Amino acid sequence: MNSYLPLLVVPLLCVPIQNLYLSAGQRYDLGAITYVATGTFLTTFLSDPMARPQITLLLFTFALLSFASYFARCFILAYGSPKDFTLFTIGQVWAVPALVGYEIEMRSLDGSTGIYIPSFHANLAVAGTALGVAGICGLLLARSSMTLRLIIFTESPLQYRLVFGSPLRLAWKIESFALFTYLLAGVAFRFVISDISGPIFGTESIWCLLCAAVIVRKWQQFVIAGPIVVTLARLFINQFVDSKYSLIFVYVLLALCLAMTNLNAKRASREIAS
Amino acid sequence: MQVFELVLLIVSSALALSVVSLGLCATDRCIGVVPLEILPLGVGSSLGILSLLGTGSPSTLSGRDILPLAIGCAVLVFFLHPLYVEWRLRLGGESISLMFSFAVMTCWIQAMSISTDSKSINPIIPEFLRSNQSLNLKLIVIVVSLSVLFLAANLSRRHGALAALQLSLGDSRLLATFGLSSASCQRIVLAFSILLIAIGSMLYICLQQNFSIQNSYDIIVPAFAISLSQTRIRIPLIMTVSIILMTGIEYLTKVSAESTIREVHQASLFGLVVVIALVARLARLSGRVDTVKRQCQERFQAVLGGSHE
Numbered sequence: 400m401n402s403y404l405p406l407l408v409v410p411l412l413c414v415p416i417q418n419l420y421l422s423a424g425q426r427y428d429l430g431a432i433t434y435v436a437t438g439t440f441l442t443t444f445l446s447d448p449m450a451r452p453q454i455t456l457l458l459f460t461f462a463l464l465s466f467a468s469y470f471a472r473c474f475i476l477a478y479g480s481p482k483d484f485t486l487f488t489i490g491q492v493w494a495v496p497a498l499v500g501y502e503i504e505m506r507s508l509d510g511s512t513g514i515y516i517p518s519f520h521a522n523l524a525v526a527g528t529a530l531g532v533a534g535i536c537g538l539l540l541a542r543s544s545m546t547l548r549l550i551i552f553t554e555s556p557l558q559y560r561l562v563f564g565s566p567l568r569l570a571w572k573i574e575s576f577a578l579f580t581y582l583l584a585g586v587a588f589r590f591v592i593s594d595i596s597g598p599i600f601g602t603e604s605i606w607c608l609l610c611a612a613v614i615v616r617k618w619q620q621f622v623i624a625g626p627i628v629v630t631l632a633r634l635f636i637n638q639f640v641d642s643k644y645s646l647i648f649v650y651v652l653l654a655l656c657l658a659m660t661n662l663n664a665k666r667a668s669r670e671i672a673s
Numbered sequence: 674m675q676v677f678e679l680v681l682l683i684v685s686s687a688l689a690l691s692v693v694s695l696g697l698c699a700t701d702r703c704i705g706v707v708p709l710e711i712l713p714l715g716v717g718s719s720l721g722i723l724s725l726l727g728t729g730s731p732s733t734l735s736g737r738d739i740l741p742l743a744i745g746c747a748v749l750v751f752f753l754h755p756l757y758v759e760w761r762l763r764l765g766g767e768s769i770s771l772m773f774s775f776a777v778m779t780c781w782i783q784a785m786s787i788s789t790d791s792k793s794i795n796p797i798i799p800e801f802l803r804s805n806q807s808l809n810l811k812l813i814v815i816v817v818s819l820s821v822l823f824l825a826a827n828l829s830r831r832h833g834a835l836a837a838l839q840l841s842l843g844d845s846r847l848l849a850t851f852g853l854s855s856a857s858c859q860r861i862v863l864a865f866s867i868l869l870i871a872i873g874s875m876l877y878i879c880l881q882q883n884f885s886i887q888n889s890y891d892i893i894v895p896a897f898a899i900s901l902s903q904t905r906i907r908i909p910l911i912m913t914v915s916i917i918l919m920t921g922i923e924y925l926t927k928v929s930a931e932s933t934i935r936e937v938h939q940a941s942l943f944g945l946v947v948v949i950a951l952v953a954r955l956a957r958l959s960g961r962v963d964t965v966k967r968q969c970q971e972r973f974q975a976v977l978g979g980s981h982e
Contacts, residue, residue: 427772471948479951481768486901487947489775493894494940501934647783654776661760661769 404522405591410610410626411529412584415536417611423549426484430491432604437461438585477570500597685811687919688818692873696866697900703862709778715870716889717743734792793885894939898946
């Protein structure tokens with residue numbers, strides 16, 4: 400149980416914003432990993448003075464990457480289609496795990512910098528806090544006009560511009576919220592993991608996306624069930640599937656989930672689709 | 674001499690990738706999304722064919738390991754492609770089709786990687802092509818790639834199929850003007866694209882010392898980026914973008930002096946291409962491209978007029 404609680408932390412914290420991007424914006428965000436990794440390295444930098452000389456440049460690289468990604472994502476969110484946003488995040492999911500692996504290897508970090516084995520109670524406290532923060536974030540999003548505006552903007556961008564003006568302000572608000580949430584998830588993640596090697600960040604983005612994707616769009620009130628279902632699936636894969644096949648299982652799960660979602664989606668007119 | 678070799682390497686790999694990108698562009702124009710699983714199918718079959726031509730030692734990749742999976746992928750593509758056409762018409766369709774396709778592609782690459790035990794192939798190239806820093810080999814790749822691109826362009830122009838393809842995404846009824854049905858056109862384009870991807874991959878693999886299925890992202894990421902930057906199928910533009918992109922990747926890899934970070938460079942440039950393509954689209958929609966074109970034409974005519982006077 401102690402080793403599975405950490406699996407819950409990042410998906411729990413990321414689910415409100417993932418849900419906003421997916422259900423309200425029809426956008427798939429695989430780029431959470433960029434900000435999560437930055438948050439994790441920032442916490443390592445602050446909490447472990449011994450590792451500071453090695454981790455400074457690594458943190459600088461990721462801060463720069465997060466900065467560039469933030470502006471690019473804001474721009475694409477405001478002026479691009481959902482497909483453009485999804486494509487950009489695919490680039491992020493290709494780049495970040497490779498960069499983490501390379502940087503850790505280059506800086507001679509053994510991946511277990513400042514290693515400590517978190518206790519069960521510490522993990523439980525972090526997971527409980529994450530649940531609370533996710534609830535508050537979800538509540539804030541529900542009470543704000545961001546969800547509604549993103550739906551309007553996605554469905555009819557021209558009408559949105561006529562009524563609300565430039566979409567940049569909306570994009571800036573949403574992306575800032577995403578940056579804050581994902582960084583927080585990265586910080587929390589550092590408290591529950593004992594190493595920071597490349598594979599740790601490998602599929603975290605996919606699991607975050609799956610949390611929002613497994614929930615049928617009509618059942619938005621059960622959004623918190625997503626991370627729990629996904630963590631159970633992760634637990635099953637870690638327990639029963641050989642590690643070399645685990646990545647295949649993750650992507651099969653994603654494909655099945657997307658296929659099920661799309662079968663229930665409404666058919667648009669040909670003009671909207673093209 | 675070193676600069677010349679580097680230029681030749683960039684041009685030859687860029688042209689090989691242009692062939693792959695042309696295949697992706699064709700499916701994008703015809704179906705509306707790129708079914709990404711045709712990439713492992715193309716790369717897998719080219720690896721299978723090249724390994725069948727090899728010596729067959731136990732340490733190198735055997736065609737028997739990879740060809741059944743490539744055939745399985747072909748069957749999957751055959752069943753999935755009508756779904757993409759349908760899914761595009763659903764709400765959020767393009768995004769979900771893309772993500773589904775990405776998931777299937779990654780699954781298939783992993784499956785191929787496991788079934789081949791990450792073994793690589795060492796393409797059997799005659800010694801006279803390997804000598805002199807593989808200059809002859811690079812020249813042959815350039816000539817073959819250009820021939821394939823020229824042939825593809827010529828073939829599609831002659832039958833009016835390219836025009837039909839460009840129009841088919843907006844309204845499939847327009848295809849009837851050219852005496853083609855939508856379903857048969859899609860099937861032909863898909864087969865044609867897979868063939869182009871296999872040829873392009875084979876040419877790219879021939880330029881490498883070793884190539885395993887895990888290296889297929891070296892083909893997939895840049896080729897996908899090049900196809901994303903295109904709004905219409907224009908072969909000179911595909912070639913230009915691929916040469917620029919390959920120059921960027923080679924330059925970054927040389928600057929960082931680390932080949933292990935090559936995939937990070939590729940992915941970063943992929944993101945950059947998405948942003949640049951979006952900026953170009955916005956500029957065209959807002960009419961700025963036309964304005965700049967008109968101004969350039971006027972200045973050019975003024976310069977010509979001045980020189981005549």
